[in-house]
Amino acid sequence: MNILWRLLDLGTVSGYTMTNLYEAVGRAVSAGDAPNTVILDHPEAPFVNIGYHQLMDKEINVGFARAKGFSLVRRTIGGGAILDGPWEQDYFAVVRRGDPECPATIPEFYGMFLRPPMYALRKLGLEPSVRPPNDILVGGRKISGNGAITIEKANVLAGDLLLESPTSLMSEIIRAPSEKFKDKLAKSMSEWVTSISVETGEAADRSEVKRLIVEGYGEELGITLEPGNLTPEENTTLRTLVEARSTEEWIFSKDNDLLMKMGGDARGAKVRGGVTVSEAVHKAGKLVRVVLVSEEDRIASVSISGDFFTQPYTGAVEELERNLAGAKLTEEDLARRVKEAFERTGMMVFGASQEDFVKAILKARFESG
Structure with a gap:
Protein backbone atom coordinates (compact mmCIF):
# COMPACT_ATOMS: atom_id res chain seq x y z
CA MET A 1 0.00 0.00 0.00
CA PRO A 46 24.34 29.10 15.22
CA PHE A 47 22.08 29.16 18.27
CA VAL A 48 22.15 27.73 21.78
CA ASN A 49 19.37 25.19 22.32
CA ILE A 50 18.60 23.88 25.82
CA GLY A 51 16.15 21.16 26.79
CA TYR A 52 12.80 22.05 28.30
CA HIS A 53 13.76 20.84 31.79
CA GLN A 54 17.17 22.53 31.89
CA LEU A 55 18.42 25.73 33.53
CA MET A 56 20.05 28.08 31.02
CA ASP A 57 22.51 29.61 33.50
CA LYS A 58 23.54 26.22 34.89
CA GLU A 59 24.20 24.61 31.51
CA ILE A 60 25.39 27.43 29.24
CA ASN A 61 28.15 30.04 29.25
CA VAL A 62 25.58 32.75 28.55
CA GLY A 63 28.10 35.59 28.41
CA PHE A 64 30.21 33.82 25.78
CA ALA A 65 27.13 32.94 23.73
CA ARG A 66 25.85 36.52 23.78
CA ALA A 67 29.29 37.86 22.84
CA LYS A 68 29.27 35.56 19.82
CA GLY A 69 25.84 36.82 18.84
CA PHE A 70 24.20 33.42 19.28
CA SER A 71 20.48 33.33 20.00
CA LEU A 72 19.43 31.59 23.22
CA VAL A 73 16.59 29.12 22.72
CA ARG A 74 14.61 26.95 25.12
CA ARG A 75 12.82 24.18 23.28
CA THR A 76 9.79 22.20 24.40
CA ILE A 77 11.53 18.84 23.89
CA GLY A 78 13.66 17.49 26.73
CA GLY A 79 17.26 16.38 26.43
CA GLY A 80 20.53 18.21 26.79
CA ALA A 81 22.02 21.54 25.80
CA ILE A 82 23.41 21.72 22.28
CA LEU A 83 24.80 24.27 19.86
CA ASP A 84 22.84 24.06 16.63
CA THR A 247 11.26 36.39 25.05
CA GLU A 248 13.66 36.42 28.01
CA GLU A 249 10.68 35.45 30.18
CA TRP A 250 10.30 32.12 28.35
CA ILE A 251 13.99 31.43 27.77
CA PHE A 252 14.91 31.93 31.43
CA SER A 253 11.58 30.83 32.91
CA LYS A 254 13.00 27.86 34.82
CA ASP A 255 15.99 29.93 35.98
CA ASN A 256 13.65 32.65 37.24
CA ASP A 257 11.52 30.09 39.05
CA LEU A 258 14.67 28.79 40.74
CA LEU A 259 15.71 32.28 41.84
CA MET A 260 12.31 32.82 43.42
CA LYS A 261 12.57 29.53 45.32
CA MET A 262 16.15 30.12 46.43
CA GLY A 263 15.70 33.77 47.35
CA GLY A 264 18.87 34.55 45.36
CA ASP A 265 21.14 32.60 47.72
CA ALA A 266 24.18 30.69 46.50
CA ARG A 267 24.66 26.96 46.66
CA GLY A 268 25.20 25.63 50.14
CA ALA A 269 24.48 29.02 51.76
CA LYS A 270 22.67 29.15 55.08
CA VAL A 271 19.66 31.40 54.58
CA ARG A 272 18.72 31.66 58.23
CA GLY A 273 18.83 29.41 61.23
CA GLY A 274 18.02 25.85 60.23
CA VAL A 275 17.46 26.64 56.54
CA THR A 276 19.96 25.53 53.88
CA VAL A 277 20.24 25.83 50.11
CA SER A 278 22.11 22.93 48.52
CA GLU A 279 22.63 21.37 45.12
CA ALA A 280 23.56 18.01 43.65
CA VAL A 281 23.74 16.32 40.27
CA HIS A 282 22.80 12.65 40.05
CA LYS A 283 23.75 10.54 37.04
CA ALA A 284 20.88 8.29 36.02
CA GLY A 285 20.35 7.32 32.38
CA LYS A 286 20.34 11.11 32.00
CA LEU A 287 21.43 13.79 34.47
CA VAL A 288 19.10 14.93 37.27
CA ARG A 289 20.01 18.24 38.94
CA VAL A 290 18.38 19.18 42.26
CA VAL A 291 18.58 22.54 44.01
CA LEU A 292 17.08 22.09 47.46
CA VAL A 293 15.90 24.49 50.12
CA SER A 294 15.57 22.46 53.31
CA GLU A 295 14.45 23.49 56.77
CA GLU A 296 15.63 21.14 59.47
CA ASP A 297 14.61 17.73 58.08
CA ARG A 298 11.96 18.85 55.57
CA ILE A 299 11.86 20.29 52.05
CA ALA A 300 10.86 23.94 51.92
CA SER A 301 11.12 24.04 48.12
CA VAL A 302 12.95 22.18 45.38
CA SER A 303 13.94 22.75 41.76
CA ILE A 304 14.41 19.69 39.55
CA SER A 305 16.12 20.05 36.19
CA GLY A 306 18.14 17.92 33.79
CA ASP A 307 18.46 16.49 30.31
CA PHE A 308 15.79 13.83 30.77
CA PHE A 309 12.60 13.62 28.70
CA THR A 310 9.07 13.62 30.09
CA GLN A 311 5.62 12.86 28.80
CA PRO A 312 3.72 15.16 29.13
CA TYR A 313 6.44 17.75 28.70
CA THR A 314 4.67 20.56 30.57
CA GLY A 315 3.34 20.62 34.10
CA ALA A 316 4.48 17.22 35.34
CA VAL A 317 7.88 18.17 36.80
CA GLU A 318 6.34 21.31 38.27
CA GLU A 319 3.67 19.17 39.97
CA LEU A 320 6.41 16.88 41.29
CA GLU A 321 8.21 19.89 42.79
CA ARG A 322 5.00 21.13 44.41
CA ASN A 323 4.20 17.71 45.85
CA LEU A 324 7.65 17.45 47.42
CA ALA A 325 7.25 20.69 49.38
CA GLY A 326 6.94 19.80 53.05
CA ALA A 327 8.23 16.25 52.59
CA LYS A 328 10.50 14.74 55.20
CA LEU A 329 14.04 14.19 53.94
CA THR A 330 13.78 10.44 54.35
CA GLU A 331 13.88 7.88 51.58
CA GLU A 332 10.45 6.56 52.58
CA ASP A 333 8.61 9.89 52.54
CA LEU A 334 10.36 11.12 49.39
CA ALA A 335 9.52 7.89 47.54
CA ARG A 336 5.87 8.23 48.56
CA ARG A 337 5.66 11.86 47.42
CA VAL A 338 7.37 11.13 44.10
CA LYS A 339 5.07 8.18 43.42
CA GLU A 340 2.00 10.31 44.19
CA ALA A 341 3.05 12.97 41.69
CA PHE A 342 3.82 10.42 38.98
CA GLU A 343 0.44 8.74 39.43
CA ARG A 344 -1.51 12.00 39.59
CA THR A 345 0.03 13.44 36.41
CA GLY A 346 0.48 10.18 34.50
CA MET A 347 4.08 11.28 33.97
CA MET A 348 6.52 9.05 32.15
CA VAL A 349 10.22 9.92 32.31
CA PHE A 350 12.83 8.72 29.84
CA GLY A 351 16.34 8.76 31.25
CA ALA A 352 15.46 8.69 34.97
CA SER A 353 13.32 6.63 37.33
CA GLN A 354 11.30 7.58 40.41
CA GLU A 355 14.16 6.20 42.49
CA ASP A 356 16.63 8.49 40.71
CA PHE A 357 14.71 11.59 41.80
CA VAL A 358 14.77 10.36 45.41
CA LYS A 359 18.52 9.68 45.20
CA ALA A 360 19.18 13.13 43.73
CA ILE A 361 17.29 14.88 46.54
CA LEU A 362 19.05 12.89 49.26
CA LYS A 363 22.39 13.57 47.59
CA ALA A 364 21.65 17.30 47.67
CA ARG A 365 20.76 17.08 51.34
CA PHE A 366 23.96 15.31 52.33
CA GLU A 367 26.16 17.51 50.13
CA SER A 368 24.87 20.60 51.91
CA GLY A 369 27.26 19.95 54.75
Missing part, protein backbone atom coordinates in the same frame (compact mmCIF):
# COMPACT_ATOMS: atom_id res chain seq x y z
CA ASN A 2 1.31 3.45 -0.94
CA ILE A 3 1.24 5.79 2.09
CA LEU A 4 1.37 9.51 1.25
CA TRP A 5 2.75 12.11 3.66
CA ARG A 6 3.51 15.79 3.25
CA LEU A 7 7.13 16.95 2.92
CA LEU A 8 8.06 20.45 4.08
CA ASP A 9 11.57 21.20 2.76
CA LEU A 10 12.08 24.67 4.21
CA GLY A 11 15.81 25.26 3.82
CA THR A 12 17.33 27.72 6.30
CA VAL A 13 15.30 28.91 9.30
CA SER A 14 15.96 30.76 12.55
CA GLY A 15 16.48 28.88 15.80
CA TYR A 16 13.15 30.15 17.11
CA THR A 17 11.36 28.93 13.99
CA MET A 18 13.07 25.53 14.08
CA THR A 19 12.14 24.84 17.69
CA ASN A 20 8.50 25.88 17.34
CA LEU A 21 7.63 24.79 13.82
CA TYR A 22 7.12 21.16 14.81
CA GLU A 23 4.57 22.25 17.42
CA ALA A 24 2.60 24.36 14.94
CA VAL A 25 2.53 21.41 12.55
CA GLY A 26 1.85 18.98 15.40
CA ARG A 27 -1.27 20.86 16.43
CA ALA A 28 -2.57 20.84 12.85
CA VAL A 29 -1.80 17.15 12.38
CA SER A 30 -3.41 16.36 15.74
CA ALA A 31 -6.61 18.18 14.74
CA GLY A 32 -6.76 16.45 11.36
CA ASP A 33 -6.19 19.76 9.55
CA ALA A 34 -2.91 18.58 8.01
CA PRO A 35 -1.52 15.19 6.96
CA ASN A 36 1.33 13.38 8.68
CA THR A 37 4.39 15.43 7.81
CA VAL A 38 8.17 15.27 7.51
CA ILE A 39 10.02 18.58 7.93
CA LEU A 40 13.54 19.19 6.61
CA ASP A 41 15.35 22.39 7.56
CA HIS A 42 18.59 23.69 9.06
CA PRO A 43 19.68 26.74 11.07
CA GLU A 44 20.56 29.93 9.24
CA ALA A 45 23.01 30.79 12.05
CA GLY A 85 24.09 25.60 13.42
CA PRO A 86 24.47 25.42 9.64
CA TRP A 87 26.72 22.37 10.05
CA GLU A 88 23.71 20.06 10.51
CA GLN A 89 20.69 18.77 8.61
CA ASP A 90 17.58 18.64 10.76
CA TYR A 91 14.54 16.42 10.28
CA PHE A 92 11.19 16.08 12.02
CA ALA A 93 8.49 13.43 11.71
CA VAL A 94 5.02 14.54 12.86
CA VAL A 95 2.58 11.64 13.11
CA ARG A 96 -0.99 11.40 14.34
CA ARG A 97 -1.31 8.88 17.15
CA GLY A 98 -3.72 6.11 16.29
CA ASP A 99 -2.60 6.02 12.66
CA PRO A 100 -1.11 2.68 11.57
CA GLU A 101 2.26 4.40 11.01
CA CYS A 102 2.52 5.56 14.64
CA PRO A 103 3.91 2.97 17.08
CA ALA A 104 2.25 2.77 20.48
CA THR A 105 5.30 3.59 22.65
CA ILE A 106 8.03 6.22 22.46
CA PRO A 107 10.86 3.62 22.30
CA GLU A 108 9.09 1.95 19.36
CA PHE A 109 8.51 5.37 17.83
CA TYR A 110 12.24 6.06 17.98
CA GLY A 111 13.00 2.64 16.53
CA MET A 112 10.77 3.23 13.53
CA PHE A 113 11.60 6.82 12.65
CA LEU A 114 15.35 6.56 13.15
CA ARG A 115 15.39 4.18 10.20
CA PRO A 116 15.29 6.83 7.41
CA PRO A 117 18.34 8.81 8.67
CA MET A 118 20.17 5.53 9.27
CA TYR A 119 19.30 4.53 5.71
CA ALA A 120 20.87 7.80 4.50
CA LEU A 121 24.06 7.09 6.44
CA ARG A 122 24.32 3.58 5.04
CA LYS A 123 23.88 4.90 1.50
CA LEU A 124 26.79 7.25 2.19
CA GLY A 125 28.94 4.22 2.95
CA LEU A 126 28.77 4.38 6.74
CA GLU A 127 27.71 1.77 9.30
CA PRO A 128 25.33 3.40 11.80
CA SER A 129 24.07 1.88 15.03
CA VAL A 130 21.63 3.05 17.70
CA ARG A 131 22.61 3.76 21.27
CA PRO A 132 19.27 3.50 23.09
CA PRO A 133 17.09 5.30 23.30
CA ASN A 134 17.78 7.93 20.66
CA ASP A 135 21.41 8.45 19.54
CA ILE A 136 22.77 7.29 16.19
CA LEU A 137 26.46 6.38 16.26
CA VAL A 138 29.08 5.72 13.61
CA GLY A 139 32.25 4.02 14.80
CA GLY A 140 31.09 4.44 18.38
CA ARG A 141 30.77 8.22 18.04
CA LYS A 142 27.56 10.26 17.97
CA ILE A 143 26.55 11.57 14.56
CA SER A 144 22.86 12.17 15.27
CA GLY A 145 20.90 13.25 18.33
CA ASN A 146 17.14 12.80 18.53
CA GLY A 147 14.25 13.64 20.82
CA ALA A 148 10.52 13.00 20.90
CA ILE A 149 7.49 14.86 22.19
CA THR A 150 3.73 14.39 22.25
CA ILE A 151 1.67 17.35 21.05
CA GLU A 152 -2.02 16.80 21.72
CA LYS A 153 -2.87 13.77 19.53
CA ALA A 154 0.40 13.75 17.57
CA ASN A 155 3.90 12.39 18.19
CA VAL A 156 6.97 14.25 16.96
CA LEU A 157 10.50 12.97 16.35
CA ALA A 158 13.13 15.72 16.13
CA GLY A 159 16.68 14.97 15.07
CA ASP A 160 19.69 15.97 13.04
CA LEU A 161 22.60 14.56 11.10
CA LEU A 162 25.92 16.33 11.62
CA LEU A 163 27.49 17.31 8.31
CA GLU A 164 30.40 18.91 10.21
CA SER A 165 31.23 18.84 13.93
CA PRO A 166 32.35 22.15 15.53
CA THR A 167 33.41 20.49 18.78
CA SER A 168 35.73 23.28 19.99
CA LEU A 169 32.93 25.84 19.76
CA MET A 170 30.53 23.47 21.53
CA SER A 171 32.96 23.04 24.42
CA GLU A 172 33.13 26.83 24.88
CA ILE A 173 29.35 27.12 25.03
CA ILE A 174 28.74 24.37 27.61
CA ARG A 175 29.34 25.67 31.13
CA ALA A 176 32.30 23.93 32.78
CA PRO A 177 33.25 24.14 36.48
CA SER A 178 36.88 25.02 35.65
CA GLU A 179 39.29 25.71 32.78
CA LYS A 180 40.84 22.29 33.36
CA PHE A 181 37.43 20.65 32.99
CA LYS A 182 36.75 22.74 29.87
CA ASP A 183 39.90 21.33 28.25
CA LYS A 184 38.76 17.81 29.12
CA LEU A 185 35.31 18.58 27.72
CA ALA A 186 36.76 19.77 24.41
CA LYS A 187 38.90 16.64 24.14
CA SER A 188 36.05 14.30 25.05
CA MET A 189 33.69 15.96 22.56
CA SER A 190 36.13 15.33 19.73
CA GLU A 191 36.33 11.72 20.89
CA TRP A 192 32.57 11.04 21.09
CA VAL A 193 31.12 13.30 18.38
CA THR A 194 31.67 12.80 14.66
CA SER A 195 30.18 13.98 11.37
CA ILE A 196 29.49 12.82 7.85
CA SER A 197 32.46 14.77 6.47
CA VAL A 198 34.83 13.30 9.07
CA GLU A 199 33.64 9.75 8.45
CA THR A 200 33.59 9.92 4.64
CA GLY A 201 36.67 12.11 4.25
CA GLU A 202 34.71 14.39 1.92
CA ALA A 203 32.65 17.56 2.24
CA ALA A 204 29.06 16.56 2.97
CA ASP A 205 26.52 17.34 0.24
CA ARG A 206 23.41 18.64 2.00
CA SER A 207 21.11 18.11 -0.98
CA GLU A 208 22.23 14.49 -1.24
CA VAL A 209 21.71 13.91 2.49
CA LYS A 210 18.17 15.29 2.23
CA ARG A 211 17.44 13.22 -0.85
CA LEU A 212 18.55 10.06 0.94
CA ILE A 213 16.43 10.79 4.01
CA VAL A 214 13.37 11.19 1.77
CA GLU A 215 14.32 8.01 -0.09
CA GLY A 216 14.70 6.25 3.26
CA TYR A 217 11.08 6.91 4.14
CA GLY A 218 10.06 5.06 1.00
CA GLU A 219 12.55 2.21 1.24
CA GLU A 220 12.37 1.64 5.00
CA LEU A 221 8.78 2.59 5.87
CA GLY A 222 6.83 2.50 2.60
CA ILE A 223 5.99 6.21 2.93
CA THR A 224 6.03 8.51 -0.11
CA LEU A 225 6.75 12.13 0.74
CA GLU A 226 4.99 14.70 -1.44
CA PRO A 227 6.30 18.30 -1.35
CA GLY A 228 3.84 20.71 0.24
CA ASN A 229 3.56 23.98 2.10
CA LEU A 230 2.53 25.21 5.52
CA THR A 231 -1.15 26.07 5.75
CA PRO A 232 -2.21 29.63 6.69
CA GLU A 233 -3.33 28.30 10.08
CA GLU A 234 0.06 26.66 10.71
CA ASN A 235 1.83 29.91 9.80
CA THR A 236 -0.38 31.84 12.22
CA THR A 237 0.29 29.35 15.04
CA LEU A 238 4.02 29.46 14.30
CA ARG A 239 4.16 33.25 14.49
CA THR A 240 2.31 33.21 17.83
CA LEU A 241 4.65 30.58 19.30
CA VAL A 242 7.81 32.32 18.10
CA GLU A 243 6.65 35.65 19.52
CA ALA A 244 6.02 34.10 22.95
CA ARG A 245 9.11 31.88 23.07
CA SER A 246 11.72 34.34 21.87
